[in-house]
Amino acid sequence: MTSNPVNSSQLPIFRQAVFVKMIHWINLISLGIMIGSGLQIYNANPVFGGRAGWHFPDFLTLGGWLAGGRDWHFAAMWLFSVNLLIYGIYIGLTRRWQRRxxxxxxxxxxxxxxxxxxxxxxxxxxxxxxxxxxxxxxxxxxxxxxxxxxxxxxxxxxxxxxxxxxxxxxxxxxxxxxxxxxxxxxxxxxxxxxxxxxxx
Amino acid sequence: MSFYQSSHHSLSRRRLLRLTGLSGASLLLNGCGTTSFSDKIGQLVEPLNQRVEELLLRPQAPVPEFPLSAIEPDKLLINTFDFTPQIDPATFQLTIDGEVQNPLQLKLTEIQKMPLVSMVIRHVCVEGWSAIVQWGGVRLQDLIVLAKPKAAVRYVYFLSADGYYESWDLPSAMHPQTLMVHQKNSQPLSVENGAPLRVASPIKLGYKQSKWVTRIFLTSQLLPQKGYWEDQGYEWFGGL
Incomplete structure (x- = not known):
């Protein structure tokens, strides 16, 4: 990182392994689904204030209603957690954790x-x-x-x-x-x- | 007060645009935020989730209970899908029938004469809240045994005085902490909480725990009608 950041043509070329890119994509998408459906579930009985508490606006929520939110949440949980597990195994096997x-x-x-x-x-x-x-x-x-x-x-x-x-x-x-x-x-x-x- | 259900069936164009246009994941998966698509996602993954739930369920292993001091009397909210039926305890009868060798009817006094089983458990609602409650009653497995179910029986239906209906897998119904209760927090069960007799169990979500139960029906087949909320789109197993 010795190049002048103002002149981006002098920057080093960043390369990421295809495998890491995939994991990053899946993590991003599954987290988006987990958050959208999670806010839907939150709205059924807000953590703060219960039924009388503040609710998240509809456009932030996924699933249409509580049952739909749960459908998404308990589907995407597999994608999210298995992806994270595979990443954990990957950084363990490649010793990536030592460098990254x-x-x-x-x-x-x-x-x-x-x-x-x-x-x-x-x-x-x-x-x-x-x-x-x-x-x-x-x-x-x-x-x-x-x-x-x-x-x-x-x-x-x-x-x-x-x-x-x-x-x-x-x-x-x-x-x-x-x-x-x-x-x-x-x-x-x-x-x-x-x-x-x-x-x- | 019914379950949270925001315009489940009326999906206006404006709402559709909001659902598909801006919600977190829908930015990437255009059109996936709708209720019908969510149902499909549920139908796709629920068999896997149910298999995991069945593996987690140890049918005869009791769930650890809470001390009496942990009871949260104000946390148990009242949910019904329609109305609160008034049942005269003097004339109340519980019918147990279906694929059984000994269909029977029990008066409330007969059930109350059976040894009282008490438990302090966490009642968990699908909406996200929970309450630690003491329940007193009889083990459902003891009632089922009285009816002498045939070997093919796999499911238990609960029919309620308000028209509510539910179905359970037999192993969960035979769990030692699945009770038919007439007592809550050391008091006789109130009408709002399901008097004279309701289901209580630590291993299923609240909507599986029918109030005002008048009939228990044992069957080898799961009927097209699985339960009031299940038929609207909630998961059937509902295990905890």
């Missing part, structure tokens, strides 16, 4: 670093590493509410039902905020070339 995720050196840069470009890069890695436990939390809290009787040991970890619902819901604004910051950081580091590299 946030490192101790990145954290050091964030604390005392002087090079703004290196710092942006460290932030980028920090942010996309930090979203992974949030996605895992979404799955764990979701399962705990989907099967609270048979997975009672999981439901029991989160205390009350309201805590469980709140934790599950809070992953939505975190993921939306993540998507914005993740995109902005990628743009800052590698302009549209970097964005294109993960999609096409």
């Amino acid at each position: 995720f946030v490192t101790a050196s990145d954290l050091q840069v964030l604390k005392v670093g002087q090079n703004p470009k290196r710092k942006t890069y460290a932030w980028h890695r920090f942010v996309y590493t930090a979203i992974i436990p949030v996605l895992l939390l979404a799955i764990a809290t979701g399962l705990a509410m989907y099967k609270p009787a048979h997975l009672h040991w999981l439901s029991g970890l989160f205390g009350s039902w309201q805590t469980l619902r709140t934790l599950h819901f809070i992953t939505v604004p975190i993921v939306v905020l993540f998507a914005v910051i993740h995109t902005l950081l990628a743009l800052k580091i590698g302009h549209w070339r970097m964005i294109r590299s993960i999609f096409f």
Whole structure:
């Protein structure tokens, strides 16, 4: 990353493995379905305030009504979680986690670093590493509410039902905020070339 | 108060545009936000989800219960699909019939004379809320055994005084914590909660737990009518 970011022709060519592009696409699409259908389910009995609470507008929801929202949610959950599992196996087998995720050196840069470009890069890695436990939390809290009787040991970890619902819901604004910051950081580091590299 | 059901059948052009145009996933999958398409998605994936639910269900293993101090008396909301039937407990009779060798009718006093089974469980509504409730009554498996079901029986129908109907898989109906209850939170069951007799169980969603049950029907075949909400589009198994 020594080239001048203003002149994008001097930027390195970003390449992503086709496999990683696929996983990124499936993650994006399945998360979109999970959020749209999740907000539909939310509206049946808002986490905050119950039936009298504020509802999300229809255009943000998927499925038409509660049963339709549940159809989508419990279909896309497979796509989302199996995709994430395959990604987990992939980064384990290829040892990608050692090179692509946030490192101790990145954290050091964030604390005392002087090079703004290196710092942006460290932030980028920090942010996309930090979203992974949030996605895992979404799955764990979701399962705990989907099967609270048979997975009672999981439901029991989160205390009350309201805590469980709140934790599950809070992953939505975190993921939306993540998507914005993740995109902005990628743009800052590698302009549209970097964005294109993960999609096409 | 019925389940949340926003203009299920009336899909205006404006609503269709809103559903297809802007909702998160519909940006990518134009037209997929409609109710009929969602039904198809459900029909596609529900067999897989149901298989997982059946694997999770250990038919004779009780779900851990809560202490009496955990009961949440204000959290159990009242949901009915139509009206609240008034039933005279003195003349009430529960019919158990279908593919059985010993069809029978039980008076409420006869059911109340049977040993009381009490449990403190979490009642989970499809809408997303839950309540920890104490229920008291008799095990459904004990009533089913009295009727001597034939070997081919696979499903249990519950018919209610308000016209509500439900069907369960036999293993879930035979679960030791699937009860026919006449008591809630140490008090006689109120009419709003399903008096004189309703289903209560920790292993199924709330809409499977029929109130005002007057007839239990055992059958080897699942009928085209599976349940009031199932026939509108909700999943049939509804396991927890």
